[in-house]
Amino acid sequence: MKVDFIRNLENSLNAKDLEFIRKNFRNEENQNIPKQFSKIINDFPKSKWKIKRLKSNLPDEEILRIKVFGEKIVNGEIYILESKFDYLFSIVNEKIDEGIIKNLFTTIRNDNKKIDISFNIPDRVLTGSKYDIDIILNKPLEEVIIAGAIKPHQVNSLFEQEILLEPLASGGIFKITRAPLKPGIQIWSGIIAHPEGMITFTKSIDIVDKI
Structure with a gap:
């Protein structure tokens, strides 16, 4: 793949x-x-896009690391988008074919980074295994109800925000789930509603049959 292609894709x-x-x-x-x-x-x-080519272990596979940063104002509030993902594909007749997005992590937030939050979500897990998803508020608020939720959704979406909020009894979202039995990609979207603002997030997890 030519360097010009990456530059042209980024510019476009x-x-x-x-x-x-x-x-x-x-x-x-x-x-x-x-x-x-x-x-x-x-x-x-x-939004601003940055694209870098990564080295692949497969001869016919190309990998691009794509980062996106953007912001917008809605009702006087600034929402910040940060997204990073790898795009894996092959080239057929000088065109991109069989592409897939992996290692996706996207946040949209309007708290001006005031919320001290940690996202402990694995990048890859074994098929059929149990694993933890922990979204931790490092400075929990006393006597203030924080709302939030997390759910899986379809692969062909980079982010999704149609999630029903529920009160969170503890300082974050803590979930134990089980990986699908077949290799592939599992995507989780979630939201935290906090007095300082709101954070939505999307994370993809690689489901593999060996690590």
């Missing part, structure tokens, strides 16, 4: 020009990936 995303992507993605990728990228651009029009 920063210029909000999805035509370059449509011309360089094959088949279903032509619809799916631009749809996800365009959602970010529509929600955060001033």
